[in-house]
Amino acid sequence: MKIAIIDADMIGRSKHRFPNLVCMKLSGFYKDKGYDVLLKTDYENISEYDQVFISKVFTDTLIDESILKFPNVKHGGTGFFYDKAASLPNDIEHHMPDYHLYDEWVKSQLDNGSKKNDFKYYMDYSIGFMTRGCFRKCEFCVNKNYNKVSRHSPLEEFYDPTRKKICLLDDNVFGYKNWKDIFEELQSTGKPFQFKQGMDERILTDEKCEVLFKSKYDGDYIFAFDNIADSEIIEKKLKMIRQYTEKAIKFYVLCGFDRDNNWDNKFWQQDIFDMMERIKILQQYHCVPYIMRFNRYLESPYQGIYKTVAAWCNQPSFFKKKSLREFGIESEKYSKTRNKYITDFEKKYPEFGEYMDMKW
Ligand code: SF4
Structure with missing residues (x-):
């Protein structure tokens, strides 16, 4: 049986550089059954395959929808169904990913002169979820239908000891009641690890900081500061973090989402100020x-x-x-509009000037 697996984000997003975990699990599962499985990197000759699986993570990845009507095509993922995406059958979901699914494609990219570091997640990492879900139910989030964080997989389910590092895709690991077990399991491998989706800074404790900042952590520590209403708790925990590490810490800063569902001029204006105020707070604690x-x-x-x-x-x-002002002026060398957007806004709202001149 010939099976083709299509990672739609890889085809539709030229700069996308992260393997699709579902594709790797499907490949691992069907290869184990003895099927002939390949990663298909285009949408040609679909009917030549007994089964074609198309997985998509991002909703804005473009795909020719007519392909989805082929009788041998199955498609899934948050990119198609967002928070309504169906889970994989249990035996596939909990199958060891096939970390070699992308080998040929990666080799062709490297042969064409791409940088090796851009493909590190394909070559160097074991990837998976040890927990899944979140208790916060943020309206904009794909995880909004979960009620809590639950244990999802033991590490050995996706851990390949031949790979240098571990990448966790957990949604909110510190929201899991036995979070310490997760870190102990990870630490027992001796490998550097990272939580790629960001961690929930608001629920840090001294004990969590102690464990996290002593870990062999890979890359940037990443948290989120999505709502200006959280400023007080975010700052309180930033003070705590700074007792444990001096490293620059990255924070995702969501903007452009109206929690009151008005989407009017008043919201858009305030959202700019809320974004800048969060940047200002983060700068004060040497965060990025x-x-x-x-x-x-x-x-x-x-x-x-x-x-x-x-x-x-x-x-x-x-x-x-x-500063933003200096960046805007420098941008004029290659963009006619970048600086104009911010300087026009400052003319209209002079109080914006405070944010133009702040520096890390
Ligand atoms: S805290 Fe993060 S993972 Fe949890 S619902 Fe909100 S955005 Fe999603």
Whole structure:
């Protein structure tokens, strides 16, 4: 039986560089059954295969929908169904991922001159979920239908000792009551590990900080500061974090999402100020914001400001050296509009000037 697996995000997003865990689990499961499985990197000749699986994580990845009507095609994932995406059957969900599914594609990218580091998640990491779910039910989040954090997999289910590092996709590991067991299991491997989806800073305790910041952690510690209403608790925990580490810490900063569902000019204006105020707080604790734009930001009359601020923050080499004003002026060399967006906004709302000049 010939099975083709399609990672739609890999095809539809030229800069996408993260393997699709569902694709790797499907591949592992069907290869174990003795089937002929390959990673298909286009949508041609679909009917030549007995079964084609298409998985998509991002809702804005484009795909020719007519392909989904082929009788031999099954599709799934949050990119198609968002929070209504069906789970994999249990025996596939808990199967060891096939970490070699992408080998040929990665080799072809490297042969074409791509940088090895861009493919590190395909080559160096064991990837999986030890817990799943979250208790917070944020309206914008794909996890909003969960009620709590539950244990999902033992580490050995997806851990390949030949790989250098471990990447966890857990949604809110510190929200799990036995979080310490998770860290003990990870530490017992001696491998560096990371929680890629960000951790919940608001529920840190001294004990959690002690364990986390003593761990052999891989890359940046990442948390989230999604709501200006959380400023007090975020700052309180930042003070706690700073008793344990001096490292720069990254925070996802969601913007462009109206919790009151008005989406009017008043919201869009306030959202710019709320974003900047969160950046200011994070700067004070030597943290680096990463601007995450909710897709409706494109409806904002100030969408250019989101773009300029994201270009500034999301490239830490700029953010750590330049104020927003300096970044805007420098941007004029290659963009006619970036600086204009922020300077026009400052003319309209002079109180924005405070945020133009703050520095890391
Ligand atoms: S805390 Fe994070 S994972 Fe949990 S619902 Fe909110 S955004 Fe999603």
